[in-house]
Amino acid sequence: MMRAVTDNIDKPTATIFVYVLTMLQFTKRGIYCPQADIYIDPWLPVDKAVITHGHSDHARWGMGSYLCHPHTAAILRLRLGAATSIQSLEYAEATTVNGVRISLHPAGHIIGSAQVRLEYGGEVWVVSGDYKLTHDGISVPYEPVRCHTFVTESTFALPIYRFPEPASVLLDVNHWWQQNAAAGFNTVLLAYALGKSQVLLQHLGPANGPVFLHGAVANVNATLAGIGYRFAGEYLAPDIDRMTIKGAVVVAPPSALGSPWLKKLAPYRIALCSGWMQLRGARRRRGVDRGFVLSDHADWNQLNRAVAATGAENVYVTHGYEGPFARWLREEKGLQAHEMHLQGGASELMEDDL
Amino acid sequence: MRRFTELFVSIDQTTKTNAKVSAIVNYLANSDDRSALYAIALLIGNRPRRPVKTAALKAWAASAAGIPDWLFETSYHIVGDLAEAIALALPPQAEPGQAFTLPHVVNELANLLTRTDAEKKETITSYWRRLDPDERFVFIKLITGNFRMGVSRQLVIKALAIHLGMDEAAVAHRLMGKWSPATETMASLFSENTLGERDFQPYPFYLAYQLDAPPESLGDIADWYIEKKLDGIRGQLIVRNGRLFVWSRGEDLLTDKFPEFAPLTESLPNGTVIDGEIIPWQDGRPLPFQVMQTRIGRKNLSPKSLSEAPLVMVCYDLLEWNGEDIRAKPMRDRRNLLQRLLSSPTPYPALLLSEIMTFDGWREVADFRQRARESHCEGVMLKRKDSTYGSGRRRGNWWKWKTDPLTADGVLIYAQSGHGRRANLYTDYTFAVWDEEGVLVPFAKAYSGLTDKEIAELDNWIKRHTLERFGPVRSVTPRHVFEIAFEGIGESSRHKSGVALRFPRILRWRRDKSPKDANTKADLLQLIEALR
Numbered sequence: 001m002m003r004a005v006t007d008n009i010d011k012p013t014a015t016i017f018v019y020v021l022t023m024l025q026f027t028k029r030g031i032y033c034p035q036a037d038i039y040i041d042p043w044l045p046v047d048k049a050v051i052t053h054g055h056s057d058h059a060r061w062g063m064g065s066y067l068c069h070p071h072t073a074a075i076l077r078l079r080l081g082a083a084t085s086i087q088s089l090e091y092a093e094a095t096t097v098n099g100v101r102i103s104l105h106p107a108g109h110i111i112g113s114a115q116v117r118l119e120y121g122g123e124v125w126v127v128s129g130d131y132k133l134t135h136d137g138i139s140v141p142y143e144p145v146r147c148h149t150f151v152t153e154s155t156f157a158l159p160i161y162r163f164p165e166p167a168s169v170l171l172d173v174n175h176w177w178q179q180n181a182a183a184g185f186n187t188v189l190l191a192y193a194l195g196k197s198q199v200l201l202q203h204l205g206p207a208n209g210p211v212f213l214h215g216a217v218a219n220v221n222a223t224l225a226g227i228g229y230r231f232a233g234e235y236l237a238p239d240i241d242r243m244t245i246k247g248a249v250v251v252a253p254p255s256a257l258g259s260p261w262l263k264k265l266a267p268y269r270i271a272l273c274s275g276w277m278q279l280r281g282a283r284r285r286r287g288v289d290r291g292f293v294l295s296d297h298a299d300w301n302q303l304n305r306a307v308a309a310t311g312a313e314n315v316y317v318t319h320g321y322e323g324p325f326a327r328w329l330r331e332e333k334g335l336q337a338h339e340m341h342l343q344g345g346a347s348e349l350m351e352d353d354l
Numbered sequence: 355m356r357r358f359t360e361l362f363v364s365i366d367q368t369t370k371t372n373a374k375v376s377a378i379v380n381y382l383a384n385s386d387d388r389s390a391l392y393a394i395a396l397l398i399g400n401r402p403r404r405p406v407k408t409a410a411l412k413a414w415a416a417s418a419a420g421i422p423d424w425l426f427e428t429s430y431h432i433v434g435d436l437a438e439a440i441a442l443a444l445p446p447q448a449e450p451g452q453a454f455t456l457p458h459v460v461n462e463l464a465n466l467l468t469r470t471d472a473e474k475k476e477t478i479t480s481y482w483r484r485l486d487p488d489e490r491f492v493f494i495k496l497i498t499g500n501f502r503m504g505v506s507r508q509l510v511i512k513a514l515a516i517h518l519g520m521d522e523a524a525v526a527h528r529l530m531g532k533w534s535p536a537t538e539t540m541a542s543l544f545s546e547n548t549l550g551e552r553d554f555q556p557y558p559f560y561l562a563y564q565l566d567a568p569p570e571s572l573g574d575i576a577d578w579y580i581e582k583k584l585d586g587i588r589g590q591l592i593v594r595n596g597r598l599f600v601w602s603r604g605e606d607l608l609t610d611k612f613p614e615f616a617p618l619t620e621s622l623p624n625g626t627v628i629d630g631e632i633i634p635w636q637d638g639r640p641l642p643f644q645v646m647q648t649r650i651g652r653k654n655l656s657p658k659s660l661s662e663a664p665l666v667m668v669c670y671d672l673l674e675w676n677g678e679d680i681r682a683k684p685m686r687d688r689r690n691l692l693q694r695l696l697s698s699p700t701p702y703p704a705l706l707l708s709e710i711m712t713f714d715g716w717r718e719v720a721d722f723r724q725r726a727r728e729s730h731c732e733g734v735m736l737k738r739k740d741s742t743y744g745s746g747r748r749r750g751n752w753w754k755w756k757t758d759p760l761t762a763d764g765v766l767i768y769a770q771s772g773h774g775r776r777a778n779l780y781t782d783y784t785f786a787v788w789d790e791e792g793v794l795v796p797f798a799k800a801y802s803g804l805t806d807k808e809i810a811e812l813d814n815w816i817k818r819h820t821l822e823r824f825g826p827v828r829s830v831t832p833r834h835v836f837e838i839a840f841e842g843i844g845e846s847s848r849h850k851s852g853v854a855l856r857f858p859r860i861l862r863w864r865r866d867k868s869p870k871d872a873n874t875k876a877d878l879l880q881l882i883e884a885l886r
């Protein structure tokens with residue numbers, strides 16, 4: 001039985017592990033590269049961190065320095081303060097740290113999201129971060145990177161998660177909005193403020209009516225405007241006249257669900273946009289009117305395609321259904337696949353991935 | 355099938371009652387009789403017998419999806435609903451463009467009962483190839499049953515009442531009992547005179563809410579009948595045209611399970627319907643409920659089981675008298691008729707009259723309720739003397755006032771994810787008490803009683819404090835203590851703790867207690883002794 005996390009923070013895990021993991025170690029602070037002395041998406045303060053993308057569960061506060069894509073850098077400055085020490089790296093541009101060649105490659109998850117490629121002594125490892133293979137029309141599309149060892153997320157790594165085409169879902173969203181407006185209801189779409197909100201805004205037909213934003217979404221949009229992205233939608237000021245939002249769509253983060261902020265939007269119909277909406281139970285539990293299956297993660301088919309495209313012999317599975325996916329890759333695909341429970345299995349908590 | 359699936363989707367997509375009702379009304383308005391009847395039957399839970407075993411369905415689904423059995427099993431546990439798991443796992447629709455009517459599909463499934471496994475597999479997997487994803491889900495639901503799609507029976511009745519321009523109570527009555535959508539018409543089911551043809555048909559049961567205010571709020575005690583609330587099976591006993599029918603509240607026809615009542619066919623006048631509690635009874639008092647459960651569970655009733663668990667019906671209401679529906683008469687009158695019937699010169703040994711207890715004021719009732727277990731009941735029923743016999747659960751005229759439950763403190767040791775709305779959340783818990791050797795032994799399983807917020811918090815904790823996984827079940831660090839409420843307790847050799855509980859549920863999370871403060875097996879055995 002391998003254990004991914006030891007109680008001693010800085011000590012690598014069991015001996016056998018150090019032997020297997022030449023390039024990377026899974027420690028209590030995060031995924032660690034001893035040769036370069038850097039951590040990838042660490043969750044405790046370290047000196048040097050490589051950040052795959054700007055979501056708060058990957059980009060945390062308190063690192064000595066950050067290395068990431070320039071677009072992620074802009075997001076980090078918004079979240080962590082302007083004084084943060086950040087070095088940025090364009091996609092496919094490389095930097096070398098103590099002999100380890102480090103480069104970032106598009107992950108297609110959100111604006112600025114990257115896979116991290118590490119090469120040392122002829123050995124290539126890739127850490128996927130969060131990713132998806134479908135194109136959202138905003139982030140730079142995912143590119144497969146050949147490697148010997150692939151560390152992949154597995155948020156939706158079960159065969160029940162095969163998502164419909166985003167284009168058809170977005171059509172449904174627009175259609176629903178029109179239906180609601182015709183029936184005298186405003187439309188509230190709940191989506192993660194960074195990433196999915198922008199995908200919605202990009203595809204909401206402006207001809208259908210006015211588009212308003214929750215403050216959290218408006219803030220993210222303001223930051224993204226600084227790096228050249230423009231999205232539809234106007235900040236919904238607290239003193240706004242109810243009549244101006246009649247028949248409108250309002251985009252808000254999932255945390256708005258059940259909050260008093262929603263009250264002034266009445267009468268409304270509300271929908272949650274998330275890959276988790278694939279399951280009826282997940283939707284019904286939240287008591288929303290509709291659930292749209294819209295994800296910025298790879299589904300079952302995409303994960304399998306991604307793993308195959310890397311050509312990797314070794315796969316470490318993290319962040320999600322590690323056990324089943326690793327076993328599937330081992331038994332059905334003949335790969336050396338291991339499950340890696342980071343942070344005590346917290347990744348299973350779906351609320352984190354809305 | 356397509357239209358029924360659309361009905362399902364529109365019901366599923368809303369939480370608003372009115373929207374659901376209008377979806378059903380709309381469906382009925384655009385359906386032929388046959389499809390409407392099949393849809394109604396399914397919506398209120400009259401479904402065909404299940405033609406295939408779960409294990410077979412799972413195996414066919416895994417093979418159609420091209421995944422190993424264990425992966426399907428894992429997926430199923432995440433989804434929490436077999437039909438949904440299969441519908442999601444199957445590959446895209448292979449042969450689109452075909453339409454099937456609902457009666458055709460339901461009948462084909464019913465016909466599968468007598469087919470070989472290979473034929474069953476062929477029929478079912480061929481539907482899978484031809485149906486779209488939503489239709490598949492509904493189709494598999496038809497097979498697996500528990501077709502609860504977010505509409506209550508009451509809601510279907512409401513929609514039918516609107517559709518037919520009928521009174522809701524009349525619709526409810528017509529829907530009772532077992533009727534076949536294949537042979538009825540909308541007219542025969544809802545409007546034709548049914549005398550002679552629908553002898554079997556029970557009346558909708560009138561149900562009481564738990565009293566949630568001081569009894570003084572009910573006014574003068576002289577206006578109320580006060581009876582013991584017994585813990586048996588609520589039943590309706592019907593004798594019409596020389597035939598006997600015994601229905602449970604769940605609308606199971608249990609006539610054959612209760613041979614004690616068979617002689618009533620001869621002795622009770624035709625056109626008699628009695629409402630009462632079916633309960634094992636000996637020496638002038640009820641036997642423990644487990645006796646009943648063992649008896650109900652038996653396939654073949656031996657003389658031994660009949661003598662060990664002799665049943666009676668404790669009668670508390672008369673709904674039909676001389677073939678006349680008397681539910682609209684005041685309870686006082688119905689009760690008088692019932693009393694007269696049961697005190698006839700030729701007695702009915704299997705029928706007892708529910709005793710009306712007299713008290714000097716509500717204070718005394720409260721005292722009795724407090725000590726109800728000593729009188730072998732679980733509280734009192736309060737029924738207004740001038741109340742008519744209603745339909746369904748209503749407030750106002752009938753109340754149940756149950757005694758406080760028994761309680762014990764247990765330690766959470768196992769958790770399992772729930773189903774449906776609670777899928778993917780650890781909501782089914784097993785609790786343990788300490789045995790003589792200081793080992794925690796499971797004594798209760800419960801999955802209700804916590805708020806959504808507490809469930810979320812506990813779910814989070816469970817995922818971080820898992821010791822071992824056994825399929826869908828996890829063992830967790832014994833840390834949290836819960837107060838478990840239950841209605842009864844008995845010895846059981848099937849449980850490690852040696853006890854079995856009746857209706858266990860979580861009363862509260864005892865954050866102030868640590869595992870060492872939990873109850874012991876000895877405490878529970880002592881409790882059983884005390885209740886004897």
